[in-house]
Each structure stands twice: as C-alpha cells, then as structure tokens.
Amino acid sequence: MTSPPAPSELDLDALRDALEAAMHDACEAIRTVMRRGSVRVGHKWGEGPVTEADHAADEILHRRLTPLIAGAHWLSEESEQEHPLVPGEPTWVIDPLDGTREFLRGLPEFGVSVGLFAEDRLVLGAAGLPAGEEPVVYSGLVADGRREARVDGDPLPELGAAGVDADGEAEPGRIVVSRWDFEHRRLQYRLPFDVYPLGSAVVKLVHAATGEAGVYLSTGPRSVWDAAGGAAVLAAAGGVMLQTNGQPLHLSPQRERIPPFVAGAPERATALLRSLGVEV
Numbered sequence: 001m002t003s004p005p006a007p008s009e010l011d012l013d014a015l016r017d018a019l020e021a022a023m024h025d026a027c028e029a030i031r032t033v034m035r036r037g038s039v040r041v042g043h044k045w046g047e048g049p050v051t052e053a054d055h056a057a058d059e060i061l062h063r064r065l066t067p068l069i070a071g072a073h074w075l076s077e078e079s080e081q082e083h084p085l086v087p088g089e090p091t092w093v094i095d096p097l098d099g100t101r102e103f104l105r106g107l108p109e110f111g112v113s114v115g116l117f118a119e120d121r122l123v124l125g126a127a128g129l130p131a132g133e134e135p136v137v138y139s140g141l142v143a144d145g146r147r148e149a150r151v152d153g154d155p156l157p158e159l160g161a162a163g164v165d166a167d168g169e170a171e172p173g174r175i176v177v178s179r180w181d182f183e184h185r186r187l188q189y190r191l192p193f194d195v196y197p198l199g200s201a202v203v204k205l206v207h208a209a210t211g212e213a214g215v216y217l218s219t220g221p222r223s224v225w226d227a228a229g230g231a232a233v234l235a236a237a238g239g240v241m242l243q244t245n246g247q248p249l250h251l252s253p254q255r256e257r258i259p260p261f262v263a264g265a266p267e268r269a270t271a272l273l274r275s276l277g278v279e280v
Helices: 012-036 052-068 100-105 179-183 201-210 224-236 266-275
Strands: 041-043 049-051 073-076 091-098 111-118 121-129 136-143 146-151 175-178 195-198 215-218 240-243 261-264
Touching: 012 052, 012 111, 012 121, 012 136, 012 146, 049 052, 049 100, 052 073, 052 091, 052 100, 052 111, 073 224, 091 100, 091 201, 091 224, 111 201, 111 224, 121 201, 121 224, 136 201, 136 224, 146 224, 175 179, 175 201, 179 195, 195 201, 201 215, 201 224, 201 261, 215 266, 224 240, 224 261, 240 266, 261 266
Parallel strands: 073 091, 175 195, 175 215
Antiparallel strands: 041 049, 091 111, 111 121, 121 136, 136 146, 215 261, 240 261
C-alpha cells in the first residue's frame, strides 16, 4: 500500500472541488433510482435496509475519491474497508445514503455524507441533498486556519452570533430532532421550544449550518459516517457540536459510534444545554 501524504501536503482547494463534483454525481445516481419508481432493497444483518441507490452512490464516491489521495483510507457504511485504518493518516468517511428509510418512504429527508480526516481531525467534508428540484451540495473546509462553507460552490453565510438578542441573552431557537425522537420519545412535549422532525443526520446538520434550525438535538448514538459531512459544513459556517455534558464533540474515524450531542451556532447550542440543566 502506498504511504499517504502528510496532511500539510494535501491540496485542500483541489480536493474540495473534486469532492463537490463527486457529490453532485452521487446525488444524480440516487435521483436516477428515484425516477424509476421501483427500488431493489436488501437488509444488513442486525441493521436497517440498504438499496441499490446506496450502492450506486457508494460506487461513484469510491471511484472518484480514492484516486485523489494516494494511500488514503476508506471507511464507508456500505463497502468493506480495504486496509486497516491507521490513526492520523488521511481517511475518507462516507455514508452514501443517510436516511435510507426516509428514501424508501418517499420523504425528502435523506442525503449523502462525506468527511475527510487528517491527523485525526475533520478537515474537509460535504453534504449532498438529492431530493429537491435539483441536487444541492454543501461543503466545509476547516484547516490551516481557514473556515469556508459553500453551497453549490458559492459562499455560505456564517452563523455569527445567531440566537443572541439585544440584551445579550441567547435562545436556542427551533430544535430539529429525529423522527424517532419526535414520534416515539415525543420530545416536542418535553422541550419548551418549537421542535420539528427530520429524517437523516446529514439533513439535520445542514439545517443547523444554514440557520434553518437553531439547534439539532441528537439523543441516541450515531455513527461517524452519518455526521462527518454535515459536521464539516457546520464547523465551516461557525457552528459547534457539543456533547450533552457541554464538552466539545471530537469526531474520529477511530470511533465509529458518537454519543448524544447538540449542534448549531455556539450561543444557541449552549442555550439549549443550559435549559436542560447543564452547566456550560
């Protein structure tokens, strides 16, 4: 196996352009399956459904991304690891279709999530949303002192001091949660805020990054591939991900499961935690 380049040797601008293009094509592959009206579905042992759309998007991403960084590692929900992961070395982390259940139900709440880690830090990522009239690709670059979020290649506004009123008091704003938390845990009756449901983690993180949601509250463990792409966009837009004890959430391909968290503009995320009795 070829030794991967040092993180300082990565051309992140070129990688971002190539990633955005690959994400667009992965979204189009999913849309092709959507337009057919019938979808072949399988099941992963002990887990949820997997469709031909998952596999089509995964194949495109693998083919387009693996040549970009010689020797980089690959961690995808839908394909096997080719080599053991090595801490610190560049690693692509992929969920080719986050929200497969929503995809099968015809709900436009699914997306594609890709993150690139180097030195065990998330340095680049993208979130692709295929379900609209046209696919939309968000990207986030967070390395070398740079923080740049884009949507379809154009700058995405920073969150800034979102949620802070003229007196300096912060409110969390609208809270986005999983459909399970909404329909079964019924969080809309347990939180004194406006709460609305969405399916996939990548879509919820995009809502937090764009300010459409004030905070994304995740109550259950997720997988790193669910969050990596949206987390990069959120961080590049000036947002944060905090564990429910108030500590920063550090994503890593070495830890596939991630604990409950809140995500959004810093002031909004901490305001929600304080409302839950957490000292932040």
